[in-house]
Amino acid sequence: MTAPARAAPRLRRPLAGGGRQVFEYKALVYRRVWRGSVFSTFLSPVLFLAAMGVGLGSFVDHGSAIASLGGVSYAAFLAPGLLAAQGMQTAASESTWAIMGGFVWDRTFHGMYATPVTVAGIIAGHLAWVTARLTLVATAFFVVMLAFGFVVSPFGVLGIGASVLTGLAFAAPITAFAAGQKNDQAFNVIFRFFITPLFLFSGTFFPIEQLPLIIRPIAWLTPTWHGVALARGLSLGSLDPIGALVHLAVLAAYIVAGTAWALIAFRRALSK
């Protein structure tokens, strides 16, 4: 057999299944469309924090409310929650149409899979790209928070990490789900019935203690609540270590399980 001779040529296979190259591809595409994302990345946090934190906050900030928020202004309570919840929204919009389109519209994932790029490489490259986007968005948001003076503790900067992890906890399973879709009908359902309710009811705008007792356990199961609690605890300096570990463990579990599901879903979609 001449196999070894053939395997020692000028051509190498990319490391890590080509994850870096897939990331490069994403960046190349983004270079063409980045203008469209400037508003959602930089302007919308400013507007949100101004309207909700400053505007709404001035109505809310009085004795009893400040007490139930743990002794801080509404804006300081809200800002880290939005920081984390925004990660969820960014991740969801990066992992729906872009994934389904890669299988169904342009079929670019099929093109990649015909090369030495592996299924794991495609997913790694995608999630690395989402991580980069999340980091950018969260950093921009945090800078705005800082400028408004909404950050209480120096640990608040770690809220960027909490936002990225919250985003990834959604990106991984949504990526897997999107890989199995033939069209984009289900995505509106995801946004309407999962992302928006989670944004509103996972402790972002008010403590979940305000929710009926029967609904609260649902919030505990969502990555959003854990991400919001983590970012808020860091920003207000009120986080206890055990709670932090629980939040991290839950987010990590979603990321790991979602990635495992994505591996299966991609393999199925590519090797039909």
Next chain:
Amino acid sequence: MTTPLPNAVPADSSDVGRDATSGTAATERAGTPAAEHASEGPESLIRARGLTKRFGAFTAVDAIDFDVAPGESFGFLGPNGAGKTSTMRMIGCVSPITAGELSVLGLNPASDGARIKAHIGVVPQQDTLDMELTVRENLIIYGRYFDLSRREAGRKADELLEFVQLSDRARDQVEPLSGGMKRRLTIARSLVNEPDLLLLDEPTTGLDPQARHLLWDRLYRLKQRGVTLVLTTHYMDEAEQLCDRLVIMDKARIVAEGSPHELIERYSSREVLELRFPVGILETLHAELDGLADRIERLPDRVLLYTDDGEAAAAAAHSRGLRPETVLVRRSSLEDVFLRLTGRTLIE
């Protein structure tokens, strides 16, 4: 252990004779026969034994055997749904085999998929070009998937755009390109890693004649450089133009194998006499046709007489008093073989 890559081997001398039959073929030739491979004995680039692909209860490929030699142009012919694409996807290491054996470049697709893919080029049936990138960016990013450096990928992109005559569109978006241009770009992209083996799944389906001839010309040049081509098609002229050897697939199995010439010899006659009669006449003819040819096939509007001497058969028909509307003597083609083996019934 030091076998040269097929790319380095000059075109095999056995395909010299094909120039006469392929009108579009380029005439530049390497000229020197490849002796290196002969001394190593026969070695298959692709080897399949009992190769099977099932999707649930449906069998797409049913225990087929074939070998593809280095430098050869090998074709899979067959009607839609015969199992050609499934076979190609197994060779391309994207679709796992269900049963049997398959080796590609001497390696096992199940365990060495990425290694094999580093050395093959794939032109899929449906384009997988990226519509958000320019023509040149499509090539560069594809080169990166093979771990070419950005500089190498850029150089390769320019060279390939030249080869497929798309240099003047390098900075354009892909979306507005014509079907033929997209196809050429797909072929250019499949060559970015200088593959030893090129898999082409219906490379010219849906293209106009000019685009098809240009593509054939480019593929023929690759063949001359020693690239092994494996293609599927349901165009008989394409198979005759490009394939040294082919198999005809029907209902998941291989029903015939050989060179186009051998297949015609084996399954058809040298010539075909086509007699077209006015409506209603053909049904009244019975004994008048007997014995005029080795094989007679009646179609709704005409009768085909398979014979080695079409002129003689036409004269014989005339002397029996037959007065067809039109008389056509032609050489037997692969299409005759194909229709004989896979039937005339429409398969959908």
